[in-house]
Amino acid sequence: MQNKPTLSFWQIWNMSFGFLGIQFGFALQGGYMSRIFQSLGASPEDIPGLWIAAPLTGLIVQPIIGFLSDRTWLSIKNESSNRSWTIIFGRRKPYFLLGAILSSLALFFAPYSPTLWMAAGFLWVLDASINISMEPFRALVADKLPENQRSYGFVLQTLIIGIGTWVASNLPWMVTKLGFHDDVHSKGIPMNVKVAFGIGAAVFFLSILYTIFTTKEYPPSDQEPVETKRKSTNFLKDFWSSVTTMSSTMLKLGLIQFFSWFSFFTMWSMATPALTSFVYKSPAPTEMMFKMDKVNYDLMNQNYQAAADSVGANMGVYGLTSMLFALVLTFYASRFRINRKWVHLASLVVGGIGFISMRFIPNPDYLWLCFALIGFSWGSILSMPYAMLSSTVDEKKMGLMMGLFNMFIVIPQIIAALGGVNLLSKLFGDNPIAPMLLAGSSLIVAGLLNLILTDKQITRG
Secondary structure (H helix, E strand, O other): OOOOOOHHHHHHHHHHHHHHHHHHHHHHHHHHHHHHHHOOOOOOOHHHHHHHHHHHHHHHHHHHHHHHHOOOOEEEEEEOOOOOOEEEEEOHHHHHHHHHHHHHHHHHHHHOOHHHHHHHHHHHHHHHHHHHHHHHHHHHHHHHHHHHHHHHHHHHHHHHHHHHHHHHHHHHHEEEOOOEOOOOOOOOOOOOHHHHHHHHHHHHHHHHHHHHHHHOOOOOOOOOOHHHHHHHHHHHHHHHHHHOOOHHHHHHHHHHHHHHHHHHHHHHHHHHHHHHOOOOOOOOOOOOHHHHHHHHHHHHHHHHHHHHHHHHHHHHHHHHHHHHHHHHHHHHHHOOOOOOHHHHHHHHHHHHHHHOOOOOOOOOHHHHHHHHHHHHHHHHHOOOHHHHHOOOOOOHHHHHHHHHHHHHHHHEEEEEEEEHHHEEEHHOOOOOOOHHHHHHHHHHHHHHHHOOOOOOHHEEE
16 A cells, blocks of 8 residues: 555645536536426426436446556657657546546537437436546545545545536526526527536536646556556456455445435436426426417426526535535544544435425425535535545555445436336325425435444544
C-alpha cells in the first residue's frame, strides 16, 4: 500500500470537479426523462418500465469499467528523437473522457426524440455513458486519499454533486426566464427542456476535462507491470472471486443501499406524474384527449408543463440541501472523525419523513420543504456508504469492488422498474401520491438497517 500524502482542499476539489457534470447528467435524467416520456404519450403506469434499460446497463457496465480501470495505466512515450516526451493519461482518466463524450451526445439528442422508444433508447445510452465516467471517480478518491481523508473526500464530492443537482434541476425554469418559452400549444417536448439538456451536455464535457487536466494519478504501487497484471487475470474469474468472498460488512452496506436506491429510483421515475397530479392538480393530458378535444388538450398541457417545471425546480432543492449538508460535513470531517453509521441512519430517516410529508402538505408552496428533508438523505447516500466501504477494500481491486458495490444500486432499480413500484405502491392505496409514500417507507427502512453495522473500524472515520 502506498504512503499517500495529505491533499489540500483545492487538490481534492479539482479531482472531484468532474462530478459537477456527472450530476448535471443525472439530475436532468432523473428530473425530466419521465416528463419527456409523458410528453410523448406515456401513461404513469408505463414510466417505470421505460426506465428499465438504465439500471440494467449499470448492472453490466459498472463492474466491467471498475475491473478495466484497475488494470489500466495509459501513457504515450516518444524516444525516437533528442526531445523525448511522455504523455500520461493514467488509470481512471481515460474512462472519464470516454464517458463524457458519450454522455454529452446522449444528453444533447435525448429531448429531440420523436417517439417513446427512441427516448427510452437515449436514456439507456445516457445512463451507460454516465456510469463509464462515474465509476472511476469513486475509485479515484480511494486511489489518491489516505484513510484519514476518505470521509472528507467523499463528502466534498457530495458538495459538488449538490451544486450540480440544484443548478441542473432549475435549468428549464432558468431557460424559460431567458426567453425560451414552452411550446404549450403543440404535442411534444418543450423548447426549454431541449435547451436545458444542451447546456447540461456542455457542462458535463467541460467539467470532466477540468478534472482530467488538473489532476495527476499515482502510478501502480506494486512492482508488477500493469500489462503483465492485465494478462494474468480475467474479468469473470476476478468478478466471481470478489462476489464469493464479499465481506459481511459489504453485504450489510449493500442491503442499506438496496432500500435507499429503490426509494430514489421511485422518486426519479414517478415524482413528476405523482406530484403534478396530486399536489398541482395538473395531470398530463392523454393521447385520447389530443385526438378528441384539442382545445382542452392545449389547456391541460399548458398546466401540466408549468407544473412539471415547478416539480423540477422543487426537486432541485434536495440538491441544495445535500450541498449545505455536505458543506457542514466537509468542515467537520476535515478536523474531526465522524460516526458514519449514525450520520447515515439519521439522514435516511429524515429523508423518508420528507417523502411521506408530501401526502399532507396543504398546497404546492410547501413542497420544497419535503425535498429539503430528502436532501439530507441524498447527501449521506453519496458519501457515507462509500467512505465506509473504502475502509474494507483491497486497494488493488478498488475499481472492481466499487463497481460490484454499485450492483446494490442497480438491482433495486431493476426490481422497481419491472413492476416493484407499481405493485408495492398499491399498499398505500390508489392515490397518485402512493409512489412517494412507498419511497419514504423504503428510505426509513434503509435508515434503520444501519443498526446492523457493528464494525467500529468502518463506522468511524
